[in-house]
Amino acid sequence: MSRPRTTLFAAAFALFVPAVVHANDRGDAARGAALAGPCAACHGGEGQGGAAAGVPRLAGLDAGYLEHRLDAFATPARKNPIMSPIAAGLPDAERRDLAAYYASLRPKPLDEPADPKAAAGAALAERGDWGKGVPPCASCHGRDGLGVGSAFPPLAGQPARFLANALRSWVDGGRSDDPQGLMGGIARKLASDQVAAVAAYYASLSPVPGQSPLPVLDTALPDDELGKVARQGEAIFRDPQAHAARFVGNSLTCANCHLDAGRRADSAPMGAAYLLYPAYRKKTHHVDTFAERLQGCFRYSMNGKEPPLGDEVLVALETYAFVLAKGQPVGTKVPGQGYPKLPPPAQAADFSRGATVYAGKCALCHGPGGAGQKSAAGAPVFPALWGADSFNWGAGMESIANASGFIKANMPLGQGGTLSDQEAWDVALFMDSHERPQDPRFTGDVAATRQQFHDTPMSMYGRTVAGKVLGAPSR
Structure with a gap:
């Protein structure tokens, strides 16, 4: 492979998720409270929703997420005979005010009887169904189901009927406002019993942080x-x-x-x-x-x-x-071992092209600055790809070859294989062209450390990107 080309990256990240709303664009909760009277007819006076009717809880949801939902209802992306005309009649400022109001309310757990289907739903939420290409729900919504930022809403404590209907709406065309088509692709792979089970599981969880223990799942591991x-x-x-x-x-x-x-x-x-x-x-x-x-x-x-x-x-x-x-032959190569090794790219891997791929395909989960994202309760959900909380310069993923193979096969999560080889190489180079913790084998000199441990075109350690020598200690 030819040496990767590292051009200066001057374009700002265009994190495309419309659900992300900056704090200074948020509405006024007091004005929203004055507007919320008609909403209470379905969602309740405290925004807790209605389990029997499958009306979602709005209380405590992220304001940016709520605003995006209202925006979507006002377009063909989200079709609902009740909400669509209401949202279409609201000015942008009133949507923001309502979102701010409901975000300010405290959520309450549902008062519903236990559903035996919840156990199967817990397994799907925690482990997914990789045979169908379905990642765990927890990978995006957090293991506690409390959501992540504006794009991945809380599921914990939402009515089971609402959650099941929401999943079905991705399939029947009732909604198409999911970022990157993530939920539509997943929902279409789920069987009806899986939809019912995962809805029952999340309805059983509390929307209040710390009130629901993580599930203890049955496994295929030996019982000895x-x-x-x-x-x-x-x-x-x-x-x-x-x-x-x-x-x-x-x-x-x-x-x-x-x-x-x-x-x-x-x-x-x-x-x-x-x-x-x-x-x-x-x-x-x-x-x-x-x-x-x-x-x-x-x-x-x-x-x-x-x-x-x-x-x-x-x-x-x-x-x-x-x-x-157990049961596999020792000392042999088996299918799927390690990460795939991609053929050399048609064009040398490029930083600027990689930045474009990252903004469109990766930033939704890992954040525009590569720092990852945590759940509403502060638990890590999406890992940091660079920076102080990421892997260090000695890790295998700092190899552009390793990273490109992993990305091509597995990313975006649940959509593995959708990036071209060129896109995988470009975004791997981009990811590995950012600063991260020092290699523990650091000799005290970046050039010497590169020569001894990173002397390959697949490593960006010791290279200069945007005027900064990667791996050089901060002064």
């Missing part, structure tokens, strides 16, 4: 002492900040780069990786055990420190990978 340790490994994999905090230095999770909790092909599945160790690695210049490979993940990808060999964290993760690998 080995399985007990493997389950701990899966828990660490999904949430290392909660279960291995002393070794973690950022907000990333193992599952950010190894989808479906390390099971998904073409996202470096853990069972397939386990088959290849012990192995000689150029990165370490010796034969690594699988446990040593895991140590590197903590040191580089998690920007933390290596758990000592034999530590319960490493034992649990290795046990989890072993269980996932």
Whole structure:
């Protein structure tokens, strides 16, 4: 592959999500309260909605999200015999005021009987149905269902009937206002029983932060002492900040780069990786055990420190990978192992083109500045792709080749394979051309560190982008 071209990026990000409304454009809650009388007929005097009728709760929803919904109702993108004429008759300022008012109200949990379908819905929300290409709902709406920003609304505590109808509306053409077509694509893959189950699950959760525990899911892991340790490994994999905090230095999770909790092909599945160790690695210049490979993940990808060999964290993760690998031939390449290796791009990877791809396909989730996004309760949802909370310069994802393969196969989430090879190369270069935490192997000199550890066209470490030498210590 030819050397990637790094041009200056002068264009501002055009984060296309119309749901994003800047604070200084928001409305006035007091004026909104004066306008809300007619709304109460369906949504209730406190905006809590109506479970029996399937009327959504508005209280506590993000103001930008609410404003966008009203805007959509006023267009053919969102068709509703009641809401469409109402929204069309509201001036823009009144839509903003109403959105500000309902955002200011406190949500309340639903008073509905338990639905036995909720257990199946919890599995779909937490694990998705990757066989259909359906990622977990929690990947975008947060594990607590409390939503993320203006584009990914809270689902927790919304009436089950409303949630099920909303999913069906993506399918029957009642709405088409989803950013990047994400929800329409997912809803069309769900069976009717899955729609009912996931709606029942989210209706069972509280919209108040901290009131709903995360679900305990049945798994295919063994129901014995080995399985007990493997389950701990899966828990660490999904949430290392909660279960291995002393070794973690950022907000990333193992599952950010190894989808479906390390099971998904073409996202470096853990069972397939386990088959290849012990192995000689150029990165370490010796034969690594699988446990040593895991140590590197903590040191580089998690920007933390290596758990000592034999530590319960490493034992649990290795046990989890072993269980996932059972039945597969040791020492062999299996389909979907690692990340796909893309052919060289037709044109040299380009920073400016990558910025355009990022703005249109990635910024919705990872933010215009690449810093990721957290849920309304402050829990990490979308990982940081660069900056202080991301992986450091020693991580495998700083390789443009690795990043392009992962992106092509898996991103945008739920729409893997929709980017062209060229777009994947361009946006990988763009992502890896931003500053991030220092390589722990830093020698004290950027040029020497590049020569020793990053001497490849696939690394931007030590290169100059927009007048800044990447990896150079701040002065």
